[in-house]
Amino acid sequence: MRVVVVGAGMVGHRFADDLARFAPHAEVDLVGAEPHAPYNRVLLTELLAGRVEPGALTLPRPGAPVRVWAGAEALHVDRERRVVATAERTFTYDHLVLATGARARRLRVDGLDPMPRGAHVLRSLHDARAVDAATEHARRAVVVGSGPLGLEAACALAHRGVPVTLVSASATVLARDLDPVAGGVVGRSLRGLGLDVREAAVLEAVETVDGRVAGVRLDSGTVEADLLLLACGSEPETRLARAAGLVVDGGVVVDADLATDDPRVSAIGDCARTPGGTSGLVGPGWQQATALARRLAGASPAPASVVGGAAMRLKAVGLDVVTEGVRGSVAEPDDRVLAVHDPSAGRHVEVVVRGDELAGFTCVGDGDLAAHLSTQVARPGVLPPDPLQLLLGTSGAAPTTSGSPTTMPAATTVCRCNGVTKGDLVDAWEDGCTSVSALADRTRATTGCGGCRRLVQGVAQWLEQVDPPASQPDPGARERSVPAT
Numbered sequence: 410m411r412v413v414v415v416g417a418g419m420v421g422h423r424f425a426d427d428l429a430r431f432a433p434h435a436e437v438d439l440v441g442a443e444p445h446a447p448y449n450r451v452l453l454t455e456l457l458a459g460r461v462e463p464g465a466l467t468l469p470r471p472g473a474p475v476r477v478w479a480g481a482e483a484l485h486v487d488r489e490r491r492v493v494a495t496a497e498r499t500f501t502y503d504h505l506v507l508a509t510g511a512r513a514r515r516l517r518v519d520g521l522d523p524m525p526r527g528a529h530v531l532r533s534l535h536d537a538r539a540v541d542a543a544t545e546h547a548r549r550a551v552v553v554g555s556g557p558l559g560l561e562a563a564c565a566l567a568h569r570g571v572p573v574t575l576v577s578a579s580a581t582v583l584a585r586d587l588d589p590v591a592g593g594v595v596g597r598s599l600r601g602l603g604l605d606v607r608e609a610a611v612l613e614a615v616e617t618v619d620g621r622v623a624g625v626r627l628d629s630g631t632v633e634a635d636l637l638l639l640a641c642g643s644e645p646e647t648r649l650a651r652a653a654g655l656v657v658d659g660g661v662v663v664d665a666d667l668a669t670d671d672p673r674v675s676a677i678g679d680c681a682r683t684p685g686g687t688s689g690l691v692g693p694g695w696q697q698a699t700a701l702a703r704r705l706a707g708a709s710p711a712p713a714s715v716v717g718g719a720a721m722r723l724k725a726v727g728l729d730v731v732t733e734g735v736r737g738s739v740a741e742p743d744d745r746v747l748a749v750h751d752p753s754a755g756r757h758v759e760v761v762v763r764g765d766e767l768a769g770f771t772c773v774g775d776g777d778l779a780a781h782l783s784t785q786v787a788r789p790g791v792l793p794p795d796p797l798q799l800l801l802g803t804s805g806a807a808p809t810t811s812g813s814p815t816t817m818p819a820a821t822t823v824c825r826c827n828g829v830t831k832g833d834l835v836d837a838w839e840d841g842c843t844s845v846s847a848l849a850d851r852t853r854a855t856t857g858c859g860g861c862r863r864l865v866q867g868v869a870q871w872l873e874q875v876d877p878p879a880s881q882p883d884p885g886a887r888e889r890s891v892p893a894t
């Protein structure tokens with residue numbers, strides 16, 4: 410079987426790697442437009458903040474049958490002849506997988522057509538390097554967009570010492586992910602970090618001098634700046650699919666098996682529109698990649714393809730924000746909504762309890778509590794007698810211990826990007842992966858957004874105690890500590 414994958418981003422790479430495992434005899438060509446090896450795009454804001462080295466982004470080389478073609482943009486697909494053409498060569502396929510991802514959405518305001526020097530988006534390593542270089546001499550940056558990407562980028566620039574104005578079209582930041590009360594706390598925390606936050610602001614024009622950004626004009630006045638970062642969302646990259654005559658409607662349209670209207674062509678990741686919608690997150694894209702690799706390899710049953718769940722974890726320097734599941738504003742009448750609102754300490758914690766389970770939470774300003782709460786969501790029967798204790802987490806007077814590595818059920822998901830459970834980590838440990846990095850290599854936990862690192866470290870520390878690497882395993886101890894699920 411000859412498989413061509415167009416797009417060597419996070420999802421195309423995962424698909425090729427998985428197919429190499431499931432179908433070692435397949436011939437796989439991974440064709441990517443970017444001029445470097447596949448890398449972890451999610452960590453670009455961490456790179457900008459100087460918290461990771463560029464080399465740490467590179468994804469592991471896929472297994473042997475995969476040939477990786479970097480700097481190779483697919484220009485044309487001939488579905489009759491089953492050929493993909495780049496400028497340099499052609500690739501023949503039995504099955505074609507489109508993983509062309511998404512691109513940054515451009516704003517239509519005066520001064521941005523063409524993009525002046527000093528104006529940037531942040532989607533690729535190339536973009537991140539350009540912003541990084543501009544940061545060296547920037548006197549002030551304006552970041553337009555107050556979603557997760559805008560906040561992460563704004564905090565990264567501020568962390569680098571650049572004065573930042575954050576322009577938010579909505580009345581509070583992170584408006585799609587947080588209720589206004591929680592968003593208000595985040596806005597206040599951003600100001601505490603030294604950012605100039607303009608909420609409910611309308612960007613009227615970008616001002617330029619000699620083709621270079623000189624500032625922005627808002628409805629409330631002008632802000633002088635020499636660095637402009639547009640973080641206004643992304644849109645599926647569908648140009649190749651459309652030109653090939655495939656059905657495109659807000660993404661390459663696929664069915665539940667990730668097949669397009671041509672049975673020899675599939676689409677996965679940010680470019681695909683599944684029956685559940687488009688994803689925009691790496692976790693669902695990776696699940697699609699694995700599901701499709703299994704299906705093409707004839708392995709079954711293939712897990713259902715999914716789109717994103719309601720979860721958001723910000724990776725911003727100096728700011729902890731995590732939200733998962735149901736928010737207070739959309740709670741049902743019988744739900745219990747409990748909250749601690751402590752804006753001057755930069756804290757807001759809210760839990761939504763439905764029946765005997767935690768239906769969702771929002772946690773601003775307390776990373777440890779957020780890590781604890783994320784192990785509790787949608788687990789019937791683990792709530793403390795009074796859900797008020799959930800707000801106190803592990804530092805409260807009467808903490809629940811159900812989120813600790815010792816008592817978490819084996820089925821608890823630890824790494825959401827990769828769908829890794831505590832049980833998977835325990836199995837890997839028993840197989841000799843007795844460090845966080847070995848656990849990551851084996852299970853892929855921590856290799857997505859990295860937000861689960863604390864939990865994985867906690868599980869590793871616990872295993873170190875109950876099953877030290879050098880000693881004989883004590884299955885009794887394990888059985889006592891890991892309830893079967």
Ligand SMILES: Cc1cc2nc3c(=O)[nH]c(=O)nc-3n(C[C@H](O)[C@H](O)[C@H](O)COP(=O)(O)OP(=O)(O)OC[C@H]3O[C@@H](n4cnc5c(N)ncnc54)[C@H](O)[C@@H]3O)c2cc1C
Nearest residue numbers: 416418419420442451482483509510511678679689690691
């Ligand atoms: C800065 C940043 C931070 C993010 N943080 C998070 C996060 O914390 N959590 C999360 O879940 N998600 C996050 N995301 C989103 C996440 O990165 C995407 O969901 C994920 O990368 C999607 O993977 P993909 O392979 O579908 O698309 P992409 O990663 O966009 O890769 C698509 C690749 O296809 C290539 N391509 C396109 N057209 C062609 C062609 N014609 N020929 C050859 N190659 C082509 C592109 O150059 C690109 O390399 C973040 C995104 C960014 C930009």
